[in-house]
Amino acid sequence: MMKLLPILLCVLLCNLPLAIGENAKPNILFIAIDDLNDYISPLDNQAGVKTPNFDRLARRSVTFANAHCAAPVCHASRVSMMTGVHPVTSGLYNNLFKAHGPRWRHESPALTDAVVLSQHFRNHGYHAAGGGKIFHTLQWTPGDSQNDPDAWDDYRGDPLDPISADWPRPKRIPDAKAGLTPGRPLGGRYQLFGAKPLQVPDEQTGDHMVVDWAAEQLAAKRDKPLFLAVGLFRPHIPFEVPQKYFDMHPLKDVTLPTVLDNDLDDARVPERQSWHRWVVKNKQWRKFMQGYLASISYTDHQLGRLLDALDASPIKDNTIVVLWSDHGFHIGEKDNWEKFCLWDQTTRVPLFIHVPEQVAGGGSPDGQSTRQPATLTDIYPTLCELAGLPIPPQCDGESLVPQIKDPSQPRNRLSLTSYAFGDAAVPSHAVSDPRYRLIRYDDGFEELYDLKTDPHEFTNLATDPAMAQIKARLAQGFPQQVAPRRRIPLDSPYNRKP
Ligand SMILES: [Ca+2]
Numbered sequence: 061m062m063k064l065l066p067i068l069l070c071v072l073l074c075n076l077p078l079a080i081g082e083n084a085k086p087n088i089l090f091i092a093i094d095d096l097n098d099y100i101s102p103l104d105n106q107a108g109v110k111t112p113n114f115d116r117l118a119r120r121s122v123t124f125a126n127a128h129c130a131a132p133v134c135h136a137s138r139v140s141m142m143t144g145v146h147p148v149t150s151g152l153y154n155n156l157f158k159a160h161g162p163r164w165r166h167e168s169p170a171l172t173d174a175v176v177l178s179q180h181f182r183n184h185g186y187h188a189a190g191g192g193k194i195f196h197t198l199q200w201t202p203g204d205s206q207n208d209p210d211a212w213d214d215y216r217g218d219p220l221d222p223i224s225a226d227w228p229r230p231k232r233i234p235d236a237k238a239g240l241t242p243g244r245p246l247g248g249r250y251q252l253f254g255a256k257p258l259q260v261p262d263e264q265t266g267d268h269m270v271v272d273w274a275a276e277q278l279a280a281k282r283d284k285p286l287f288l289a290v291g292l293f294r295p296h297i298p299f300e301v302p303q304k305y306f307d308m309h310p311l312k313d314v315t316l317p318t319v320l321d322n323d324l325d326d327a328r329v330p331e332r333q334s335w336h337r338w339v340v341k342n343k344q345w346r347k348f349m350q351g352y353l354a355s356i357s358y359t360d361h362q363l364g365r366l367l368d369a370l371d372a373s374p375i376k377d378n379t380i381v382v383l384w385s386d387h388g389f390h391i392g393e394k395d396n397w398e399k400f401c402l403w404d405q406t407t408r409v410p411l412f413i414h415v416p417e418q419v420a421g422g423g424s425p426d427g428q429s430t431r432q433p434a435t436l437t438d439i440y441p442t443l444c445e446l447a448g449l450p451i452p453p454q455c456d457g458e459s460l461v462p463q464i465k466d467p468s469q470p471r472n473r474l475s476l477t478s479y480a481f482g483d484a485a486v487p488s489h490a491v492s493d494p495r496y497r498l499i500r501y502d503d504g505f506e507e508l509y510d511l512k513t514d515p516h517e518f519t520n521l522a523t524d525p526a527m528a529q530i531k532a533r534l535a536q537g538f539p540q541q542v543a544p545r546r547r548i549p550l551d552s553p554y555n556r557k558p
């Protein structure tokens with residue numbers, strides 16, 4: 061018996077983690093993608109790109125097919141996502157550059173004491189690790205970062221310079237030598253607006269390294285639940301990924317977006333129309349579409365590696381997965397490039413959420429899709445509810461758990477995206493219900509689209525008397541009061557020294 065005792069003890073103790081695990085908090089895998097639009101195959105896929113790993117994620121999640129960023133720019137979108145505070149509360153509608161640290165706490169009084177999502181999970185017993193681009197930072201501005209290092213237990217590399225070292229710039233080709241007229245947008249020193257195959261293996265690219273790091277985090281044994289944030293930088297410009305991803309999209313097979321002559325006659329002209337003129341004049345449209353598609357295929361590959369790592373990890377059955385992009389993207393739709401507008405194409409984002417079976421009284425009905433409207437500020441309260449955490453009072457959003465459990469469950473809430481155009485002191489707004497989209501600009505001009513019959517937003521119905529009731533209903537989703545547009549606080553200690 062004395063000899064058996066250690067064996068018995070071991071049997072008992074070895075079974076303990078399983079017993080604890082059954083009641084443990086779920087882990088969170090939080091995947092942020094930069095500038096990814098609805099071209100992926102589980103969404104509209106107008107460009108025809110095959111994204112097998114996004115399909116794989118869609119089969120194991122609920123797809124929010126009508127999800128929108130809170131602001132159509134990196135910085136404002138990401139801060140609102142990570143704090144749950146909508147731009148109409150914070151006044152952060154735009155990108156604000158040259159920060160080294162969480163300057164957003166000084167950019168808006170509504171954000172001074174906001175608890176970052178990862179910090180909130182830490183405060184409730186989680187280990188929070190982050191890597192890549194979560195808060196705003198760019199490939200070509202080393203040290204320009206709005207990350208909050210104090211919100212994490214662990215951040216890959218330098219938390220205030222998380223991606224630039226992994227994405228070195230290729231050699232510059234003068235525009236004249238490349239056969240281009242001068243005046244390339246974002247030309248100058250770095251030629252950021254372009255597409256170029258990289259002659260390096262995947263292993264030498266930034267997102268590959270971030271996924272390698274994430275795989276180690278997923279595999280590690282811990283005594284705490286994990287909140288793991290993984291930020292992939294592609295398909296953000298420049299469209300530079302290894303050659304093999306360009307080879308997947310031969311130029312002759314590349315389709316351009318569907319466009320309509322005189323489309324802008326009944327719509328606000330985008331600020332980036334000059335970019336479009338340059339692209340068309342220089343016959344770069346197909347080439348840039350190829351570069352964006354190649355970048356999406358590269359991202360799809362990295363997502364596949366990340367899902368493989370999750371499936372091989374000890375936490376595969378107890379991990380909530382959320383994947384989102386910070387806003388949509390234009391490749392010449394409506395003469396626009398990138399973002400900075402309020403059309404559906406600009407603000408609609410991929411959003412997939414998987415909840416495991418044992419969490420919150422039953423998992424997500426995976427493989428289903430919903431057009432119930434969502435705003436990315438809804439994610440913070442959603443994750444709190446799923447993990448059984450209190451929802452901080454700062455949160456403006458509303459939990460998506462009812463739609464995760466039953467994707468057909470109606471939502472009494474429209475999506476809301478806000479943006480300040482040009483130098484406007486007041487923001488413009490856009491709302492969506494499952495079918496219609498209404499935009500009201502700073503000068504009172506309105507656009508209304510029926511996305512069921514007009515998915516490309518060609519016909520503005522705002523002045524159609526037959527649509528008056530629908531328009532009035534949607535207009536109720538516009539905020540009554542909004543915070544004034546915030547600018548760079550000149551006295552913040554987080555201002556980057558020149
Ligand atoms: Ca972005």
Ligand SMILES: [Ca+2]
Nearest residue numbers: 323324518519
């Ligand atoms: Ca039009």
